[in-house]
Amino acid sequence: MVPKLERVPTGIPGFDELCEGGLIRDRSYLVTGTSGSGKTVFAMQFLLNGIRMYNEPGIFIATEERPQHVREHFSTFGWDLEKYEDENMLAIVDATSTKIGLPTDEKYVDIRPFDTRSLIDNIITIQDEIGALRCALDSTTSIGFAVQDPAKFRVELLKISTTLEVLGLTSILTCEVIENGAINRFGVENFVTEGTIVLYYTKSENMRTRSLEIFKMRGSNHSKKTHHFVIDSNGITVHPGEEVYS
Template sequence: MTLEYKMKRIKSGIPGFDDLIQGGFPENTTVLVAGGTGTGKTTFGLQFIYKGAEEYGEPGVFVTLEERAKDIRREVKSFGWDFKALENKGLIAIIDGVSSAVGLPSEEKFALEEKFNIDNFLRYIYRVVKSINAKRLVIDSIPSLAFRLEDERQIREVLLKLNTILLEMGVTTILTTEAPDPQAGKISRYGIEEYISRGLVLLDLQERNIELKRYLLIRKMRETKHSMRKYPFEITNTGIVVYPSGEIY
């Protein structure tokens, strides 16, 4: 008798999305969420962290390299998400990577050092992940991390090292990055992000009837059967909602 292998799935917390990936992300995988400005990459990552903690009791770490932590907390309140309450319970940790980049002291509990060093960066994330027993991790974003490095060769080395460390952490990870021109096949800024990730989700804005509409494409998801169709999604007053049947548009 052949035993059927069942992959443990981590629910995204995004209505409609898990229907497209057999119930959730494969556990302990790294997924790249790529898209242009305004497509919802950061919201996707924040929803993954918040819903994981609030609905599934899975602690998560959000590394912000673009926005201040206090701005993130204020913005997500529009979705009804109380990050601070879950931080106080030890279910969410936000790592401030912005203050050090601009040379300001951080008021946050978790913050990167002023002098950036990739090895220290990875070690610090590892310590925070272990301190709250995190099951989920988001790093927002790869271009903001790369801006701190000197050349493209170094960026590639760092991304390869990052991928190895993430697998060792035993967390399900979302990395966000800019997609310069998905229509022309240019999915990521440095041309390596999509290769180190085991999953790739593309977010896009397209004009329909003189209006911009949001679409999502699962380009790659290892150990998962998924469609290669584009699906519409919206950023509603409760967060991202994906429409698998496409009925909204």
């Protein structure tokens, strides 16, 4: 019999059926896309569905947006992050404020300049407190700019993704690309993760449409097609039946 790897459903409507029921447990996945393509929504929806549907606590590491903005943005979907933080089901790490020299009174703060060891220590501390099973690092790109050298960035990312796996976290790492359809920014990110999900935000005539593609998913017989999705008041919904041809 062929062994079956345990799947972690993202709970994002229409997505899990594209990849045998979800992500493989304890692995790290890259979600890439241009600005506004939906990476942060995808990452947070994965965590919140874990909390609400599967009783799996989550860690969100915000390197580009201050946590208060993250909470405010997601309240527009009716998602009350503070409630889950109070219940110790969600931890948001502020890895933004000190980088730009602002004071912060967040509970979890990552120091700057970026240091992999300190980030990992932070995650381990949070793990002890909330026993997380899911993690989102939003985004890897700011770490790439902090590290600068792609060869070193590749090693640092490998350290981070391997630590997340060893800690029993199924993770989404986001990656900002400049060109629609590009799979990584520094040419190394997709090599150190188990899978790569590409979000497209394409303009045709006077409309932009959203679609996604599972570019790579090790150990999975995943869809090779590009599928439409929308972001509305419910967050992301993928329409697996609606293929995108061009």
